[in-house]
Amino acid sequence: MAVKVYGPTYASPKRVLMCLIEKEIDFEVVLLDIFKGDHKDPEFLKLQPFGQLPLVQDGDYTLYESRAIIRYYAEKYKSQGTDLLGKTIEDRGLVEQWLEVEAQHFHPPIYNLVIHVLFAPVLGTPSDPKVIQESEEKLGKVLDIYEDRLSKSKYLAGDFFSLADLSHLPFGHYLMNQMKKGYMVRDRKHVSAWWDDISNRPSWNRVLQLYQYPI
Numbered sequence: 001m002a003v004k005v006y007g008p009t010y011a012s013p014k015r016v017l018m019c020l021i022e023k024e025i026d027f028e029v030v031l032l033d034i035f036k037g038d039h040k041d042p043e044f045l046k047l048q049p050f051g052q053l054p055l056v057q058d059g060d061y062t063l064y065e066s067r068a069i070i071r072y073y074a075e076k077y078k079s080q081g082t083d084l085l086g087k088t089i090e091d092r093g094l095v096e097q098w099l100e101v102e103a104q105h106f107h108p109p110i111y112n113l114v115i116h117v118l119f120a121p122v123l124g125t126p127s128d129p130k131v132i133q134e135s136e137e138k139l140g141k142v143l144d145i146y147e148d149r150l151s152k153s154k155y156l157a158g159d160f161f162s163l164a165d166l167s168h169l170p171f172g173h174y175l176m177n178q179m180k181k182g183y184m185v186r187d188r189k190h191v192s193a194w195w196d197d198i199s200n201r202p203s204w205n206r207v208l209q210l211y212q213y214p215i
Ligand SMILES: N[C@@H](CCC(=O)N[C@@H](CS)C(=O)NCC(=O)O)C(=O)O
Pocket: 010, 011, 012, 013, 034, 039, 051, 052, 053, 054, 064, 065, 066, 067
């Protein structure tokens, strides 16, 4: 039975789609429109009480939080498709470490940039130049740490592509394309080579071809 993924056009669900494609897992999608408030519909809130995307339904099993979902499928289908967790428990520790780095350090400033640079003009919400400047500074410091790490290993967790790398694609895409802040990556040689490597994976190109970003 195909995994049902809710909200494929948005960034966080793309983390899940990329993982399912790498793991060669069949999926189907349920289109929801955040701008129309579909994610706050009482029926959807029964499944995802925080009213956010993505959500997956796999038979009777329902799961939300994109990073929890990708961990679940990478583990459940460890030997199918691309191994996204590494070979040893030490590899796995590093995958988890860099997944947390993505969630705790990379995501907050880039999320603020997306909200204040891209979404504010569309939603008619305030765009705060101070938040934009501070977020860019914070993200720059994070990327300096990535530059150092990626000067020593091809991917974040080691010499293998993993969930940790994959997790950067949906919001990294906003940075590189819609927000025109690609210089933040291009100014850092190793981060730049890493970005080219991960964003040229056929799985990511398929996600982009199938489901356009809403903005
Ligand atoms: N931590 C959640 C965040 C999900 C998230 O922020 N989803 C966005 C779409 S990319 C959303 O549903 N936004 C609507 C809202 O928060 O009301 C995850 O990774 O699944």
